[in-house]
Amino acid sequence: MIKRFAIYGAISGLTILLILLWSGLPGQLRAILIAETDDTQWTVFQLETEFANLSVALAQAENAPAPDSSALRFRTDITLSRVNLVTKGLGRDLWVESPEAREIIARLEGFTRASTALIDKLGDLSKQDIVRLSALTNSLRPDVRRLAILGVTLGTEAKEAERVAFANQLRGVGFLAIVLIAGIVGALLFLDRLLVRARSKDDALRATADRLSSTVTASLDGIVISNQAGEVIEFNEAAVGIFGWSRVEILGQKMSATFVPQHHRSAHESGMERYLSTGDPHVIDAGRIELSALRKSGEEFPIELNITSTQRDGEKVFIAYIRDISERKINEQKLVEARDRAERADKAKSQFLTVMSHEMRTPLNGILGVLDLLKTTPLDKKQQRFVQVAAASGEILLENVNEALDITRIESGVMSLSPDEFSLRATVQRVADVLRTLADEKGLSLEVDIDTSMNGSFFGDGSRINQILTNLIGNAIKFTDEGGVTVAVEGIHGPETTLVRIKVRDTGNGIPADKFEAIFEDFVALARSEGRQNRGDGLGLSISRKIARLMDGDLKVDSHNGDGSTFTLSVPLLRVATEFSETQPEARHVSSEIIKSVLIVEDNAINRSVLREMLTGFGHAVTEADNGLEGFKKAQGTKFDLIIMDISMPFMDGIEATRRIRQGNGPNAQTYILGLTAHGREEYRSKSKTAGMDGFCTKPLRLSELKLTLSGIRENDRSGTSLEDPIALEVIDDLRKALGDTKTQQTANRFFAELKEGLGALAQKSPTTEATVISEMVHKLRGSAGLLGLQSVENALDRASSIEKTEDYLAALKQAQTEADAAAVAIKSFLSPSDG
Amino acid sequence: MKYSSIFSVVASLVFSPGVVLAEGHSVSVQGPDGSSRKFSLETLDNLPQTSFETSTIWTDGVVAFSGVSLSAILDEAGFSGAIVRMSALNDYSVDFPMAEIGKDYPIVATRMNGTEMPVRDKGPYWMVFPYDADPSYRTKTAYARSVWQLSKLLVIK
Structure with a gap:
């Protein structure tokens, strides 16, 4: 637009300039045509001619006997009339620029005065007068000649200047004319381009309109266009398919009388009115909304609707894009129902398991309790065996119930962690110590390698880690026949947390790669393929992994068939920099002796x-x-x-x-x-x-x-076990939990036998000469005693190994035996007294 | 008035006897057949007079001319032809096609600013156009036809 105005402006400006320049031309042209100065040159030549004529006439008169005075006067007058021509009018203007010419003219004026004085005398001219006049005339002839030449030169110069000016102006006009023509040509080209563009735009518009109408026709969505009165003015194929009305039937009909359901009609009418009067849209331009509509058959069905408004021929029209979503709604409903069903079923399952485990545990409590009590009564060997079988079966049943409950609790999100400060090293060591008995029993080694950087305290649920480790190490021992089990603890230290990695490696048969995930599944998912118990039979691994994940960690397995398995527990734990020193309320001490x-x-x-x-x-x-x-x-x-x-x-x-x-x-x-x-x-x-x-x-x-x-x-x-206690009962209790009462008792019995034998051998040694041997033997016995938590025995052995005096040494050995006997009684009474 | 005119006559007789005026001079008009007729100042003064004011390239300022139009003189003479050859006292002559002679202009001026013109000042008869009235009178042709010291008009067939 601006470009166009600029072009029009430039052309107008050029035209005006051209007109101005051109208007000066006629004047100059006239000046050239009139050529007033030309005549002056001619006059000057005439002057010279007349001077020549006068000169000749005077020369003849000088020689004539009776010269004709009047003829000479006439001739002189004519000459003088010519002199007037160069001193007056345009003739004089010619000389203004030339000092030389002005000088000559001054002399000519002098001639006029002198000659006039001579010829205006009365009577005939004397000989003397004629001679004088002749001399005057002849003396001026070179000047006149010079003046004629000057006239030509000056006239030519003036003419030339005029011609140059005229030529310049002509050139200017010509140049402007060319520019103007160029401008006009440019403008024409521009206008032509505009025209072409307008035409192509017009074509595009028409194509768009065509495309639009075909789009409306072919659209998969129903498209209904109505006018302000709510009458249908367009109804495409898809709309016919959705609503069941044909185009012919519905065009011109009111929407409220056709596909708007009865109960929406008044709202529809008032909505239209409100929009038209206030322009306040409610449904229009509101994006996709869901409504219900009426088919011709009278069936009401859900639709998805998008209404826009636009102007057509100066009137507002409404365009509605409609999609039949009844099928989708049905599917959605089905999905929701299916989900609800699944959730209900899942909930029911969890609830069932919870209830069942509770319901089972209550009678189990009775059974196991009574069995425990039964063991305290006098029984014969057979009865003892029966009680033992019943108790062992009850324990297995209890374990299964507990595991099932654990799973349920984890899955329903009820299980929560109780993080506290704990020593990872102590936890790992304790689990390993407890299970070492099992490994020893199978002739397996159990090695624990804890990275020194892991010695500090951590903040986490130590008892859960204990649970996982017990499961992993217990399994490793259970499924390994030869070799041993290694527990490696290391960690990657972040700024505040440490990613703890505990690897439990065994040398068992290993697990095929396709079972890596299956072993972590709940026992219900696995079928027993052979008589032998398999990993994953129980819920232990499944629970372990779930707990690990609950702690933001994971439990993974890597194994090569026939080359053992490695279970890796990785858990991020917060490091605790300082010793835990929270002041706890003074504990209430109660001794079993004083409990009445x-x-x-x-x-x-x-x-x-x-x-x-x-x-x-x-x-x-x-x-x-x-x-x-x-x-x-x-x-x-x-x-x-x-x-x-x-x-x-x-x-x-x-x-x-x-x-x-x-x-x-x-x-x-x-x-x-x-x-x-x-x-x-x-x-x-x-x-x-x-x-x-x-x-x-x-x-x-x-x-x-x-x-x-x-x-x-x-x-x-x-x-906080006291040093004076003969045994650390919780160590025995850990053992009991891992091995069961019977095995714990057997382990204890084996140790006491070993100790008795060892003490006997030690009594033969001399503390003064065989200190090294004594130290080695004591060390071995001490390790076993520690495993059983027999601190008093340990202390006595310590004393024995550090004494050089023989009788004190023997006394210490005796003390150790006494402590061991006391511990044996305590353990026996702690476990089932009748057992073993 | 009376005295001044008497004085001027006396003065002209006493102080400027050499100034040649119109008396003794006349314009001779010759027809194609060879016959001719002389127009003296008196004759011309008796013909219808035309006068105008104009500037010329030969004089200073605006001057008033009066005299008889060329066409009137030719009518009076009764000659017809194609060209009028105009001659001056110094034998200058120029041809004037009869068709280009206007009804009123040019005139054969007998007086400038009310006085007769001496030979010494382009007189006694001067063919003039009203140069200021029309640009066509300010052309080379018009200037060439402005014959002063007019003495003879020859009508050629």
Whole structure:
């Protein structure tokens, strides 16, 4: 647009310039045609001619006897008339620029005055006058001649200047004319291009319009166009297919009278009115919306709708793009139902498992408890074996139930971690120590290699890592017949966390690569292919991996068939820089010796009676309560040495009951309270601790565990075993958990036999001469004693190896034997006393 | 008035006897047949007079001319032909096609600014055009036809 104006402006400017220049031309042309100065030159030549004529006439008169005065006067007058011509009018202007010419003219004027004075005398001219006039005339002739030449020169110059000016102007006009023509040609080309472009645009527009109309016709979406009155003015093929009306039927009909469902019609009408009056869109230009529409058959169905408005021929029209989504809706509904069904089924499964495991555990509690009690009664060998088989089967059943519950809890997201500060080294070492007995039994080596950089404390759920490691190392021993098991602990240290990697490598048969994932699946997914037990049969690996992932870690396996397997547990753990030094409330110490009266608060009658039997067997006085409220009431009245409190109970749960007992100054405000909870309810641990419980046990409560707990109560801390204790019962308990009562007892028996033999051999040695041999032997015995947690034995052996005096040495050996005997009794009573 | 005219006559007689005026001079008009007729100042003054004011390239400022138009003189003489050959006292002559002679112009001027013209100042008879009135009178041709000291008009067939 601007370009076009610029071109028009330039052309107009050039035209005006050309007109201005051209308008000057006629004047100059006239000047050239008129050529006023030309005549002046002619006049000057005439002057010269007349001077010549006068000169001749005077010369003749000089020689004539009677000269004709009047003829001479006439001739002189004519000459003088010519002189006038160069001194007046345009003739004079010619000489203005030339000093030489002005000088000559001055002399001519002098001649005029002199000659006029001569010839204007009265009477005839005398001879003398004629001679004088002749001399005057002749003297001026060269000047006249010069003037004629000057006239020609000056005239020519003036003419030339005029011609040059004219030529310049002509040239200017010509140049401008060329520029103008060029400009006009350019403008024409530009206009031509505009025209071409406009034409192509026009074509494109027409093509677009054609395409648009064919698009509307061929669109897969239904397209309905209506005018302001709501009358259908366009209805494409797809719309016919969706609604069932033909084009002819519906064109001109109101939308509200056809495919808008009855119950939407008033809203539709008022919406149209509002939009047209206020321009406030509700549905229009709102993007995709879902509505329902009516088919010709009267069936209402869901549609997806997109309405836009536009101007057509000055009137507003509405374009609706419509898609029949009834099928999609049905599919969506089906999907939702399927999902809900699946979720319901899954939930039902979880619930079933939870309920089942609970339901199974309660009677198991009774069975195992009674079996424990049965062992304490006098039985013959056969009966002992039967009890043992029943107890072992019950334990397996309990393990399976526990694992199933673990899985369920992990899958339903109920299981939570209880992170705390712990020593990874100690955890790994303890698990390895506990399981070494199993390895030894199979003749396998069990090596632990912990990177020194892993010695520090970490923040994490140590008991879960313990659980995983027990599973991994236990499996490795179980499925290896020759060679050994290596546990390697290393870590990649980040700024704050360490990616802990624990590799458990065995030299067993290995696992085929296609089973790498299968072994981590729940036992229900695997079929037993041979008689032999396979990895993955239980839920251990599945649970381990799930726990590892719960800790943001993972558990993986790498194996070559026939060349052993390596399980790698990797878990990111926060490092703890400083020693854990949180001040804990002063623990309430209770010695099993001083426990006399025990209050049992438990709603399940069977469990209560089993527990009562166990405790009375230990020689305690037992009071019972079957719910929290009753327990609280009883605790208000009497002082007890120990309260065993179930956590979930009707009326008042154990946590609330504990809180009440701890509040105020009741007789039991300082009594040791032991919490009891169902397996897998670890989340109650912190709650119960806050409420004021001192210990925590998981049901079913076994006799050995109860005994351990009662004896451990004196130092309410797992690791805080007193030096004076003959045995560290929790070490034996760990062993018992891993190996079972029977094997633990066998291991212990084997050690005591070894020790007796070793002490005998040591007694033969001289501490003064055979210190090295003694040291080696003592070291070996000490390791075994440590494994069983026999600290008093260890201490006695230590003393023996450091004594040089023979009688003191022998006394120390004797002391070791005494301690060992005491420990043997303690272990035997801790485990099932009748067993072994 | 009376005195001044008497004085001027006396003065002209006493102080400028050499100034040749119109008396004694006349314009002779000759026809193609050879016959001729003389037009004296008196004769010319009796013919219809035409006068105008104009500048010329030979004089200074605007001057007033009066006299008889050429066409009137030719009418009076009664000759017809194609060309008028105009001659001056110094034998200068130029041809004037009869067809180009205007009805009013040129005139044979007998007076400039009301006075007769001496030979010494292009007189006594001067063929003039009203140069200021029309550019066509300011052409070379017009200037060439402006014959002064006119003495003879020869009509050629």
